[in-house]
Amino acid sequence: MSPSTDPPSEESTCHVSVLPDEIVQWVADCQPRVVIDGTFGGGGHARRLLDVVPADGLVIGLDRDPAVLARVESQPPTERLTVFLGSYEQAGEAMKRCDVKAADAMVLDLGLSSDQLADRNRGFSFQNDGPLDLRFDPESGVPASEWLSRRSEKEIADAIYQYGEERASRRIAREIVGRQRERRPVQTVxxxxxxxxxxxxxxxxxxIHPATRTFQALRIAVNEELEILKRTLQIAPQWLSPGGRLAVISFHSLEDRLVKTAFRDDPRWNVLTRKPIRPGDAETQANPRARSAKLRVAERATS
Ligand SMILES: C[S@@+](CC[C@H](N)C(=O)[O-])C[C@H]1O[C@@H](n2cnc3c(N)ncnc32)[C@H](O)[C@@H]1O
Structure with missing residues (x-):
């Protein structure tokens, strides 16, 4: 993990944060000194969170995408913000590097940012052709095209069905593997x-576009998104002070289910949102990406 203490710039990102007022309110309510933004992205949430930590407070940001760090580093530094390149499951390590024993709140805004979607070289948008990569961190792991070439037809079909809930998963997997046999593997969007x-x-x-579910599935598989979320929900109570809050925004049912059951079934959490919080009409009209967002918040039990 490499740190940067430079602040986010509003101008250099095209990402519009989802449920920003709600995030700030749920975090501010516990009067935090240290807040972790595990999915820094365009820095929109982090920027707002800086307003609710005191003068001696700290926002620790993490993101897996090196482009996020590069953007942060191109800005003048600020003392109360440190951003690391790394997965949010490494928050404990980031806290150690900042000499912090416990955080008072952690925010996860899952999925991908509009900046990533707009970058043709990443393969996230099926509206733009380019290499089929789909990694949040293009410097580690393997691109989706290679992931496909290393898997059997059944493994591909299972992933597309499980992570994309795509009914045509078998047909799609058969065609992908068929192209590999003909020595013209799937390489582009x-x-x-x-x-x-x-x-x-x-x-x-x-x-929805016929490729939506398949692209979602491959992105989840290539980045091991659900495994990382599961492990983090398990370990996060250890990072938080008693009464400290974890707020998670998810964008599809698989993620939301993991968050809901982890909060409900683990006695170390007190659930603060009985039902998920959804964006209002004004927000979804202004930012259609927010349509499927669900926010759940829990606090670390005190005993
Ligand atoms: C929806 S965006 C976050 C936007 C941000 N909250 C804002 O207001 O600008 C999600 C970000 O999470 C990052 N990400 C995805 N999985 C991650 C992980 N396991 N650890 C850290 N960052 C991750 C992506 O690279 C992306 O930049």
Whole structure:
């Protein structure tokens, strides 16, 4: 993990934070001195969180994406913010590096940012052709194209079904592996979009693009998103002070289910949001990305 103490710039990111007022309110209520923003992204939440920590307080940011760190480093530094390149499951290590024993709140805003979606070289947007990469950290692990070439047809189908809830998963996996046999493996966004178009029957209302579920599934698999979230929910109470809060914004049912059950079934958590908090109409109109967001908050039990 490499730290940077430079602040985020509003101008250099196109990401609009989701549920910013709600995040600030839930965090501010516990009067935090140290807050961890585990998914720093464009720094929108972190910027708002700096307003609720005292003059001797600290916001510790983490993100897996080196482009986030590069953006932070191009800005003039600020004392109360330190951003690390690394996964949010390494928050304990980041705290040690900042000489912090316990945090008072942690925020996770899962998924990807609009900056990542807009970058053609990352493969996140099936509207733009480019290499099929899909990694949050393009400097570690393997790109999605290589992930596909190393898996069996069944493993690919299972991942697309499990992480994308895509009914055409078997057909899609068969075509992906078929192309590999013909020595023209799936390497670009368009290669995979073409396959999805052929395999996925569009619903009556044509509500989502035929590649949406498959791209979501591969992104989750390549980045091991659910495994990391599960491990973090398990370890996070150790990082928080008694009464410290964890606020998680998720964007699909698989993530939300993990958060809901971890909060409900682990006696170290007190659930503060009986039902998930959803963005209002004004927010979803201004920021359509917010439509599927769900925020859940729990606090570390005091005994
Ligand atoms: C939705 S964006 C966060 C936006 C941010 N809250 C804001 O207001 O600008 C999600 C970010 O989480 C990062 N990310 C995804 N998985 C991560 C992980 N395991 N650890 C750290 N960052 C992660 C992505 O690289 C992306 O930058």
């Amino acid at each position: 368009n290669d995979l979009v073409e396959i999805c178009r052929r395999c996925v029957r569009r619903g009556k209302h044509h509500d």
